[in-house]
Amino acid sequence: MSPIPDYQRYQTLAITRRGPVVAGQGCVLDIQMKALNGKLPTAGRDGHWELSEIWRDVGADESVRCAVLRGEGLGFSGGGDLALVQDMASDFAIRSRVWKEARDLVYNVINCDKPIVSAMHGPAVGAGLVAGLLADISIASKSAKIVDGHTRLGVAAGDHAAIVWPLLCGLAKAKYYLMLCEPISGEEAERIGLVSLAVNDDELLPKAYEIADRLANGSQSAIRWTKYSLNNWLRQAGPTFDTSLALEFMGFGGPDVHEGITSLRERRAPKF
Numbered sequence: 325m326s327p328i329p330d331y332q333r334y335q336t337l338a339i340t341r342r343g344p345v346v347a348g349q350g351c352v353l354d355i356q357m358k359a360l361n362g363k364l365p366t367a368g369r370d371g372h373w374e375l376s377e378i379w380r381d382v383g384a385d386e387s388v389r390c391a392v393l394r395g396e397g398l399g400f401s402g403g404g405d406l407a408l409v410q411d412m413a414s415d416f417a418i419r420s421r422v423w424k425e426a427r428d429l430v431y432n433v434i435n436c437d438k439p440i441v442s443a444m445h446g447p448a449v450g451a452g453l454v455a456g457l458l459a460d461i462s463i464a465s466k467s468a469k470i471v472d473g474h475t476r477l478g479v480a481a482g483d484h485a486a487i488v489w490p491l492l493c494g495l496a497k498a499k500y501y502l503m504l505c506e507p508i509s510g511e512e513a514e515r516i517g518l519v520s521l522a523v524n525d526d527e528l529l530p531k532a533y534e535i536a537d538r539l540a541n542g543s544q545s546a547i548r549w550t551k552y553s554l555n556n557w558l559r560q561a562g563p564t565f566d567t568s569l570a571l572e573f574m575g576f577g578g579p580d581v582h583e584g585i586t587s588l589r590e591r592r593a594p595k596f
């Protein structure tokens with residue numbers, strides 16, 4: 325068995341194991357995004373990189389058969405840290421680095437050979453939402469609030485939006501929610517096919533762990549090869565994703581993003 329990755333290096337993710345690490349068996353890796361601001365997990369400089377990198381370790385860890393991604397505090401994820409967004413808007417080197425991380429986040433989740441289950445509650449925005457909706461089994465509490473906030477910020481809906489939303493809920497719904505930044509409840513997300521399941525709030529984690537345990541106890545070759553085959557639909561959309569991400573990051577060098585940042589800080593509607 326290959327050496328177990330050093331999960332202690334992650335500062336914005338709390339990583340624990342559910343089940344024993346025994347030869348011939350596997351555990352479920354529980355990955356919790358920390359609420360560093362005391363309320364919601366946010367993807368700052370370290371968090372954005374860590375959320376893109378963790379899937380390499382999950383794939384390399386032979387003791388892991390499935391991963392569960394969840395958020396701490398009041399919600400699943402609160403989107404990008406505004407200080408990082410400001411740096412991206414004003415510094416080409418930072419914008420280039422975060423572009424690479426955003427690309428790696430999408431492709432690393434898609435290419436991770438282990439099944440991933442997401443458990444989304446409360447607000448689900450930003451980099452966390454990328455992994456949440458790209459997860460193989462996505463579960464939301466009925467009261468969850470899913471928002472792709474890109475156009476509200478003044479940049480194109482990049483990240484995971486173009487690669488997976490049309491495939492999950494259809495082009496008409498994808499355009500409506502992505503272009504208007506309309507929030508979607510977990511219950512509505514299940515109805516339109518954006519998530520796999522919507523459950524009552526108190527059932528979210530038990531259901532996520534139940535499904536993860538079933539995946540961990542199933543035929544690993546059959547489950548992983550099924551994931552690989554199905555994700556070829558997403559790989560075919562790679563050029564569409566690359567274009568959307570490039571246009572998003574072009575927007576970070578434009579004028580609208582500054583008004584988007586200011587309006588968010590001042591808690592008002594933007595005036596583009």
